[in-house]
Amino acid sequence: MERVVQFTGPLQVEVAEHETAPLPPGHLRVRTRYSGISAGTELTAYRGTNPYLTRTWDPEARLFRDGAAGMEYPVAGWGYSEVGEVTEVSPELRDTPGVPAAGDLVWGIWGHRSEGIVPVERMVGHTLPEGLEPLAGAFARVGAIAYNAVLSAGINLGEDVAVFGQGVIGLIATRLAQLSGATVTAVDALDVRLTKAVEYGAARTLNARTDSVAEAVRAATGGRGADAAIEISGAHRALHEAIRSVAVDGRVVASGFYQGEGLGLRLGDEFHHNRVQLICSQIGGVPPQLAGRWTVDRLQQTFLRLVNEGRIDVKSLVSHVVPVADAAEAYTLLDRRPADALQVVLEF
Template sequence: MERVVQFTGPRQVEVAEHDSGALPPGHLRVRTRYSGISAGTELTAYRGTNPYLTRTWDPEARLFRDGAAGIAYPVAGWGYSEVGEVTEVSPELDGDPDTPRAGDLVWGIWGHRSEGVVPAGRLRGHTLPAGLEPLAGAFARVGAIAYNAVLAAGINLGEDVAVFGQGVIGLITTRLARLSGARVTAVDALDNRLATARAHGATTTLNARTDAVAERIREATGGRGADTAIEISGAYPALHEALRSVAVDGRVVASGFYQGDGAGLRLGDEFHHNRIQLICSQIGGVPPQLAGRWSVDRLQRTFLELVAAGQVDVTSLVSHLIPADRAADAYRLLDEHPADALQVVLEF
């Protein structure tokens, strides 16, 4: 039997069981070991705020259409941070040197389910690097999201970068920006996350609730402001403060998943008067100027290589390892007590 985590309505979680089907041609069967929960995207479906619940995305027009919903409850098998063991390979793939073999540990996207049936092409090159702890493989996608934002920021050696939001992806962003040669100011409303940010390379930390963030950043840079800010919390007031914090002609990378109307975002203020570049970073693609050399798959593979080399520590970010049968507790924790959790991982 296959177990699948699903949302049956806003803030309603169950683990359903289904019979395992036959393996289709060209596919692999993977027994899940770990599956990381996204505290951003997934909570929008859990809470009922995801735009797909009320509108439909038109991939050709690149527009949301009002009317029919793109997804409906039950929303089954969300999740994009899985790692597991290959247990079955479609017979016609035997002997293909690029296809993972039975027994290999692989990372990829097949959702919160006890087994994934995945096209072989999506797992080529996704064998865990030698010596990498399996739990670390669950960070491939979130690491790529952070990596993508850092590439979009175009950081140069010695520049000042502010990272707004120090959840899991923000902490990884802070570390990658530091590795890129930046002096990093980490901003968050929780002191415990700011302490973790210092351990991940932040030069300065500021509390969004108690510090005058933009003013402090300008003071520290001789009045100029940060060269770049990366906003990764998905909060409109944080995006507004990021726009206030950068220099004239500076750049702000918006990498959060913003919900609803933009309360707290005033684009007639510093954004307009300081001619700020506002760039969207979204994991559906890489910065266009890098598309000839980079891909989302390369982001993920390179990030895991950095982890395997000891350049980035991710396993310390796992605050809770929860059995999949208790998935409802995991989502309730992230929804109601976010200050008590960082990366929550389901164990199958």
């Protein structure tokens, strides 16, 4: 039997069991070891705020359409940060160069389920680097999201960068920005996360609840403002403060998954008067100016290489490893007590 985590309604989680499906041609079967929970995208489905629950995405028009939901409860098998062991390879693929073999540890996206049946083209190049512990493979996707935001910011050596939101992806972005040569100011509303941000390379920290963030960033940069800001919390007010914090012609990368209307975002103020560049970073693609050399796969593979080289520590980001049977408790923790958790990982 296959176990699958699913949302049966807002704030409702269960672990369902299904018959194991036969392996179709061109696929691999992977037994899951770990699956990381996204505290951003996944919680939108858990809470019932995801736009797909009320509208439909038209991939040809690239527009959301009102009138019908593109997704309904139960929402089964969400998750995009899995690592596991190949247990079966479609016969025609065996001994094919580049195709993972039975027994190989691989990373990829097949959702919170005890096994994944994955098309081979999505697994080529996804064998875990030798020497890397399996749990680290669950960070390939979240690491790529942070990496994409940092590349979108176009950071130059010696620049000042503010990173808004110091959850898992924000902490990784802070470290990657520092590795790129930036002096990083980390911003969050939780002091425990700001303390962690210092460990990940932040030169300065600001509490969004108690500090005048934009004013403090400008004071630290001689009145100029940050060269770039990365907003990764998904809060509209944080995006507005990021816009207020950058220099004239500064860059703001919006990498959060914003929900609902933009309450607190005023585009007639600093955005307009300082000619701020607002850039969207979304993991469906890399920055257009880099598309000739970079791909999403390269982002993921390079991130895992940096982890394997010891340049980025992901192990200390794992606050909880939760048996899949207790998945409901994991989501309650992330939803209600965010100060108590960073990366929560389901163990199968």
